[in-house]
Amino acid sequence: MIYLDNGATSFPKPPGVLEAVLAALSQPASPGRSGHRPAHEAAKTVYRARRNLGALLGFPNLERVAFTPNVTVAINLALNGFRFRAGDRIISSALEHNSVARPLKLLTETAGVIWDLVYPREDGLVHAADFGKAIRPETRLAAVCHASNVTGAIAPAREIKEALGDIPLLLDVAQSAGSLSLGDLGSYADLVAFTGHKGLLGPTGTGGLWIREGLPTRPLAVGGSGSRSESLEHPDFLPDALEAGTLNVHGLAGLAAGVDFILEKGAAAVRAGEMELLATFLDALGAVPTATVLGRAIPIAKRVATVSLNLRGWSSSDLAARLEKDYGIMTRAGLHCAPLAHRAMGTFPGGAVRFSFGAFNSPGEALEAARALAALGKEKN
Numbered sequence: 001m002i003y004l005d006n007g008a009t010s011f012p013k014p015p016g017v018l019e020a021v022l023a024a025l026s027q028p029a030s031p032g033r034s035g036h037r038p039a040h041e042a043a044k045t046v047y048r049a050r051r052n053l054g055a056l057l058g059f060p061n062l063e064r065v066a067f068t069p070n071v072t073v074a075i076n077l078a079l080n081g082f083r084f085r086a087g088d089r090i091i092s093s094a095l096e097h098n099s100v101a102r103p104l105k106l107l108t109e110t111a112g113v114i115w116d117l118v119y120p121r122e123d124g125l126v127h128a129a130d131f132g133k134a135i136r137p138e139t140r141l142a143a144v145c146h147a148s149n150v151t152g153a154i155a156p157a158r159e160i161k162e163a164l165g166d167i168p169l170l171l172d173v174a175q176s177a178g179s180l181s182l183g184d185l186g187s188y189a190d191l192v193a194f195t196g197h198k199g200l201l202g203p204t205g206t207g208g209l210w211i212r213e214g215l216p217t218r219p220l221a222v223g224g225s226g227s228r229s230e231s232l233e234h235p236d237f238l239p240d241a242l243e244a245g246t247l248n249v250h251g252l253a254g255l256a257a258g259v260d261f262i263l264e265k266g267a268a269a270v271r272a273g274e275m276e277l278l279a280t281f282l283d284a285l286g287a288v289p290t291a292t293v294l295g296r297a298i299p300i301a302k303r304v305a306t307v308s309l310n311l312r313g314w315s316s317s318d319l320a321a322r323l324e325k326d327y328g329i330m331t332r333a334g335l336h337c338a339p340l341a342h343r344a345m346g347t348f349p350g351g352a353v354r355f356s357f358g359a360f361n362s363p364g365e366a367l368e369a370a371r372a373l374a375a376l377g378k379e380k381n
Contacts, residue, residue: 002329002365007149007175007306007336007356009197009204013258020257021203021250029249032226042249049252050239052259056267057177057194058186059210066242067208067252071174071195072099073220074209075143077242078170078191079103081216082141086112091134091142093126093155094119094344098337100143100172114138119344124151124295125302128159141168147175150341150354151295152278152306154180161188168215174198178259178359179274179304181267190215196251201258201359206251209242217241262359270359274305277357277366281307284370290377294345294352305357308336308347311373313380316351323353327372331355 003011024045031043050062059065068074084090084107092100094117107113116139118130131142142164147154154176161169168190176182178199185192189212196206211217222234223244235241262270278300285291290312295303311319320333334351335342342348355369 002327002361002368004355004357004361004365004369005330005332006198006358006361007354008332010178010199010201010358012360013201013203013254014261016257016261017201017203017254020253024250024253030226030246031249033246045249045253045256046247049256049259052256052263053194053200053208053210056183056200056259056263057173057192057210058183059192060186061213063238064213065208065210066239067206067247068242069205069248070197070207071172071193072207074193074195074207075099075170075172076103077209077220078193078211079107079141079143080220081211081218083216083218084111084113084140087114087138088112089114089116089136089139091116091118091131091139093117093144095126095148095150095153095155095341096143096145096338097149097172097174097341098339099174100145101338101340104143117340120153120295122297124298124345125153126155126160128156128163131160132163135164135167139167141170143170143172145172145175147173147180147304147306148295148338148341149175149306149356150308150336150338150352151298151345152303152308153295153298154302154304158188161190168212175304175306178262178267178270180271183267186210186212196255196258199358200255201261202255203251205248206255211238219244221245265359273359274357275300277361277363278303278305278307280363281355281357281366281370284367285309285373288370288374288377290381291373294347306354307356308352308354309373310347310350310352311377311380314376316353319353319376322376323369323372326376327368329369329372 028038029042170191196202316333323329
């Protein structure tokens with residue numbers, strides 16, 4: 001198997017991830033619920049995950065990292081704190097995943113929010129100046145995917161924040177965390193939503209939200225927290241205020257181990273390896289004249305290791321099926337939960353086939369994928 005679907009879920013995981021998950025499952029895990037040793041160990045596991053994420057992504061105030069089951073819940077949690085009213089405006093890029101797009105669409109229907117889109121230019125990139133032009137007196141938030149899960153295009157997040165000024169920036173780092181050096185996120189982003197099972201190399205069922213001090217917070221759910229048990233009022237301090245119920249301790253143990261792997265290897269080294277894979281694949285595609293790469297003009301330095309393409313004469317679903325059947329290459333076909341991005345790139349509704357490389361892929365696998373495309377291209381042309 002050649003696994004090139006890391007944009008969905010990274011695979012394989014570092015050996016330490018499985019070991020950490022099994023170790024956490026081998027003992028009771030109720031952090032903050034009891035005074036015995038296993039409960040203390042579980043609390044330490046959760047803290048290690050917060051600490052590691054703070055070190056990798058530059059989060060000050062670790063208590064402001066609230067863990068969630070995934071990035072989608074984290075984004076909904078972030079939006080829930082703002083209590084939007086009719087006439088409020090939110091800016092997003094037109095490359096957003098449905099994890100952002102669907103909550104924003106719902107806000108337009110239920111709260112009367114106005115949703116302003118910033119489209120990529122001919123170079124396939126969104127530009128900070130266009131966010132500045134989209135600002136209106138009623139703009140209360142901007143929500144931006146840091147890296148597109150379709151084209152791999154990296155948004156200039158720091159420059160976007162500079163253009164926004166005091167308007168908060170919600171940054172979705174699902175496709176960039178673990179793949180880019182992001183040790184200073186807390187210095188410019190206001191809210192950061194992340195998932196654990198992609199570039200952070202952890203298990204599914206893990207994610208979270210970091211919130212800058214001074215921004216509003218409101219839980220999606222209330223209930224057990226292990227603190228202030230004498231009160232029927234949910235705790236109002238972080239992270240307890242946003243972490244109702246028992247956390248996924250064994251999942252967070254695996255996430256801490258995945259981030260440990262990245263910290264030990266170095267985010268810059270991970271990035272360099274993925275850029276080598278990207279360059280190898282894109283160069284080899286030069287010998288596949290029937291392939292059309294989405295955002296082909298995007299420089300390698302401004303994209304993560306994700307390439308979506310179409311092959312003349314093939315539907316995306318048929319192409320992905322043949323890649324798996326004949327070559328053992330795992331990709332993802334269709335719209336990638338990002339119809340806005342495909343509309344912007346002109347590939348809606350057919351979509352494309354996505355090749356997303358990860359920390360454990362090799363240049364040889366990238367070349368094999370290109371050779372498979374060349375062979376299949378010749379079948380229909």
